Amino acid sequence: MTQHPAFDRLAVFAVASLAATSAFALQPTSAVDLAQQGDDPAWAITEGLTTEIGPRPAGSDREAAARKWAVATLRNMGFANVRDEPYQMPVWERGEEKAWLTSPFLPQRLAITALGNSGSTGPEGIEGEVAYFASFDALTAAPDSAVKGKIVFIDHQMEPTQDGSGYGLYGRGRFMGPTVAAQKGAIAIVIRSIGTDNHRNPHAGVTNFAEGVAPIPAGAISNPDADQLVRQRNRAAGPIKLKLILTPKTIGERTSGNVIAEVPGRESAASPVIIACHLDSWDLATGAIDDAAGCGIIAAAAKHVMTAGQPRRTIRLLWAGAEEVGVFGGQAYFDAHGKEKHAVALESDFGADRVWRVDFNLPQSAADLQKRIGLALAPFGVVTGRGKAQGGADVGALIQAGVPAIDLQQDGSRYFDLHHTPDDTLDKIDPVQLRQNVVVWAATLSLLANSSDSELP
Amino acid sequence: MTQHPAFDRLAVFAVASLAATSAFALQPTSAVDLAQQGDDPAWAITEGLTTEIGPRPAGSDREAAARKWAVATLRNMGFANVRDEPYQMPVWERGEEKAWLTSPFLPQRLAITALGNSGSTGPEGIEGEVAYFASFDALTAAPDSAVKGKIVFIDHQMEPTQDGSGYGLYGRGRFMGPTVAAQKGAIAIVIRSIGTDNHRNPHAGVTNFAEGVAPIPAGAISNPDADQLVRQRNRAAGPIKLKLILTPKTIGERTSGNVIAEVPGRESAASPVIIACHLDSWDLATGAIDDAAGCGIIAAAAKHVMTAGQPRRTIRLLWAGAEEVGVFGGQAYFDAHGKEKHAVALESDFGADRVWRVDFNLPQSAADLQKRIGLALAPFGVVTGRGKAQGGADVGALIQAGVPAIDLQQDGSRYFDLHHTPDDTLDKIDPVQLRQNVVVWAATLSLLANSSDSELP
Ligand SMILES: [Zn+2]
Ligand SMILES: [Zn+2]
Ligand SMILES: [Zn+2]
Ligand SMILES: [Zn+2]
Structure with missing residues (x-):
């Protein structure tokens, strides 16, 4: 568990606040008090979803089970x-995935995972010479002749x-990278994982082949395996050679869905505050x-704001x-509710480590x-940033269409150690930092949900 | 890379010593000077063996390739x-390895590896109720009825x-554990990995079924997977259930071998100093x-001692x-040379982190x-311990037979994060600490190899 010295402050604050409450009031009243002192639904949800459902790939029966679990849990919390608002989406499924360095030394197995939308090598696999590139820019700059018929490797750490x-x-x-490699005639592409750890866990993630580009096999190898490739080179x-067996396939349209819940506001005519997360996860871990x-x-x-007293706006x-x-849920929400x-x-x-910065993208009317x-x-421990809030992927279309946004920016220092790997499991979550997130969100949300119509649209 | 503050001392010492040498002498003379200032054969060997050969399971063609590489490398260094002294040994080979938590929740895949000498589940696998034990002692104390027909799980972190x-x-x-579980009628056993990390990498390692006990399937799951099993429980x-597919097999006798090399001493009648390591590794990583x-x-x-001047005794x-x-090489050496x-x-x-303690098991004559x-x-930074040196496994039979021993005890604080996992790769080695090992070994070895016959037998 990571220890963050800045958190001693929070712990002290929480204890002091609890003592004050015991001495001077029978009931805590604000959402922030509740978030600091009460039970911890954030932990219960994270633990329950990852333990009972586990991995939740988009469009799968596991994601469907997660939606059922979500509906029951949110109802049970009093929302x-x-x-569950369903929609259809195209599904890509992982197959077998193996890779070896085959030449000039004895074959050595590498830890690989296919990128989402990767093409297939077929069950027999393919073998080819490695075309090495230090970065995506180096690949882009290379002539087709340096790539044609080879397996591209991008080595950017x-x-x-x-x-x-x-x-x-x-x-x-x-x-x-996969699109560019395919356009230049590569037979496949392997990238050093987009990750900051040094474990034998490759980082999954989606790639999107441009219109008209036939998907080639595309995979990510772990950082230690990428190091090994470089040392052999x-x-x-x-030249050095790679052999790949990647047999993913697209299985057509399947049902996915968005789970929606509300804290109804006192003034039903006031526009709602929308807060998002995503329920699906990659398949390699439980997506904690x-x-x-x-x-x-x-x-x-939201639960703490609700318990503290009905807010003016709906959450x-x-x-x-x-x-x-591919943000199919966010798009489906926008299609249904964007107007x-x-x-x-x-x-x-962006994980569960502490919120350290808040960024805004609000109208002038919301300056106060x-x-x-x-x-x-x-x-x-949250500073106000000077950048413009970007929003998350699932509310991206709304923000694009002009909805104001706030980013409660989490500490990402170790996020990409775990992101999309088999290691994204519950043990990586620090309960103290998770609770700081809830406190910061409760404070923000109670101000937003009680803001006036002259402040927000 | 881990930083060890204690090492600043070594770095300072090395720089100071280098400066002194440049100023006052044309040639460094002692083995310790050479170890601190010269090139680093320890890194070159570790990098070369792990890069060119990779995993080196006992009795495999990879281990044979490693022996060839070793003979060439040691000759090239001037030994x-x-x-290569060959011997025959029984070989066990890993097969398919898969595990799932199957009930009462949706099936969830676990990261598992078979223990060496594990029995097979057959290709269809087996499924069974979990018999949970907090420790090996709890399993030992349990009645047969708590185990019979079930899959034992030992949860000791x-x-x-x-x-x-x-x-x-x-x-x-x-x-x-596997022997005890089999004796009590278990259909299989799964243990929490003998490891201190929190990654989805199970720790391999051998088990030995007692005489007359038929091997049952036996595997280790990673710590996060063991946590998940416990949470589901x-x-x-x-009850919770596990499904296992483990298909290892024993393939009979194969050739293995010990690679031996010497620094010939000035006095050929003096008994040699023997220093050991092992060339084989588990198959999941490159065994760095x-x-x-x-x-x-x-x-x-040994190379630094040789370069500094011919020692009295052979090394x-x-x-x-x-x-x-199963220490087949150590036993073969003892059979051939124990007399x-x-x-x-x-x-x-014990890895490549710094030597922090030295323990002795020497005759009274060697007090000085x-x-x-x-x-x-x-x-x-090495303290003298109060314990008795035990020696490593490969010289265990010699020590058992009365040969004096010294342990240059390495810091094992993170050793069991990596031990026998896919993560045992070159990037985990800190070159600064590796060099401290060489310096400490060179200092010890030059004193031992130049000791008199009145001090050591
Ligand atoms: Zn995400
Ligand atoms: Zn993601
Ligand atoms: Zn060992
Ligand atoms: Zn070992």
Whole structure:
């Protein structure tokens, strides 16, 4: 478990606050008090979903079971209008996945996983010479002749950042590398995992082949395996070779769905606050940090706001489906509800480590509200950032369409150690930091849900 | 890479020593000087063996390739009498390995590996109710009726210790658990990995079924998977079930071998100093810490002693085969050479982190030698222990037969994070700590190899 010295402050605050409450009041009243002192629905949800359901790949029976579990859990917590809004989506399924360094040394097995939407090698696999590129940019710059008939390898080692800003840079190798490699005539592509750990766990994730580009086999190997490939390349006099067996397939349209729940506001005409997470996960692990914890955090915060007293605005929870493979749930929500008014949108989808920064994208009318939020969060170690809130993927279409947004930015320093790997399991969640998330969300949410119509649309 | 503050001292010492040498002498003269200043054969051996050969399971063609590589490497380093001494041994081979929690929740896949000598479930696998035990002792104390027809699970979580002393206690679940479970009528046994990490990597290792006990399927699951099993058990109203597919097999006798090399001493009648490591590894990784590094350390130290000037006694290097699966190499060495005189035996087989303690098991005649070694090692952060040296597995038979021993005890705090897992790869080796090992070994070895016949037998 990681210890964060900054949290001693929170612990002291919580204890002091609890003592004060015992001495001076019989009942805690604010959502923040409740979040600090009460039981912890965020942990209960994260533990329950990962233990009872486990991995929840989009469009699978496991995701469907998670929706049933979610509807029951949210109803049981006292939320209103709890429902499963289904939609159809195309499903890609992982097959066998094996890789070997085959030449010039004795064959050595590598830990590999196929990228979502990868093509298949067929059951016999393929073998080819490695075309090495230090980065996605190097691949882009290379002539087709350097790639044609070969297996592309992109070797860019991701470095950790607190705000996760490296994902865009390093992630291009996964998002776009397969398309570029295919366009240049590669027979397959293997990337160094988009990850910051040194374990034999490859990082999964989706790639999208551009219109008209036939998918080639595409996989990620773990960092230690990428190191080994590089060492063999340095020692080999000539080319090195890889053999791949990846047999994923697309199985057509399947049903997925969004689970929605509400805390009804006092003023039904006021536009709702929408808060999101995603219920699906990759198949290699139980998806504790991505994104069971996010669903736990937003539901716990909303529950505390509800318990503290009915808010002015409705709070709508969106536990989206099928985020990992292309934000199908977020799109389905937008298709169904994009025309409705929304006051502001927030998402929790960056693990369970502490919120350290808050970013805003609010109208000018909300300047005072923004200041009130900044002041409310400061005691919990949250600074106000200077950047513009981007929102999460599942509320991305709403924000694109003009809905205001706030980002409660979580510490991502170790997020990409675990992201999309077999290691994304409950033991990686620090309960103290998880609770700080709930406290910060409860503080933010009670201010937003009680804001006036002159502040938010 | 782990940073150890204690090592700043070593780094400073090395730099100071280098500066002194440049100023006052044209050539470094002592083995310790060479170890601190020269190139690093320990790293070169560890990197070469793990990169070019990779995993080296006992009795396999990979182990045979490693022996060829070893003979060439040791000859190339200038050692004398380099040879491969073959022997026959029984070989067990890993098959398919899969496990699921199947009831009462949706099936969830677990990361499992078969224990060496495990029986097979057959290709269809077996399913059974879990008989839970908190420890090996709890299993031993249970009546047969609690176990019969079930799959035993032993849940003892290993805690890290600097001296590795927990291995004996926690390891009983692996060494003896399968025999006890089989004797009580279990259809299979699964243990929580004998390991201190929290990654989805199970820890392999051998078990030995007692005479007359038919092997049952026996596997280890990773710590996060064991946590998941326990959580499901806590949430389930009734029993939980496991399904296992483990299809290992024994394939009869195969050839293995010990690679031996020598630094010939000035006085051929003086008994040799024997230093050991093992060349084989488990098959899940490249065996960097277990035990390529050990072979690198002892060879580098011997090379530095040789370069510094011919020692009085011969130094004999034993790169033993087939240690992991039952110390067949150590036994073969003893069968072939156990009657010869040996002055003292040492082994490096506990990773590549720094030596922090030296333990002795020397005759009274070596009291002054022991003091000289303690004094020589103190500057490198090594304390003299109060315990009796045990020796490594490959020199165990010699020590049993009365050969004196010294243990250069390595820091094992993170050894069981990696031990026998897919994660035992080169990136886990800290070059600074690896070099400290070589320095400490060179200092010890030059004193031992130049000791008199009145000190050591
Ligand atoms: Zn996510
Ligand atoms: Zn994700
Ligand atoms: Zn070993
Ligand atoms: Zn071992």
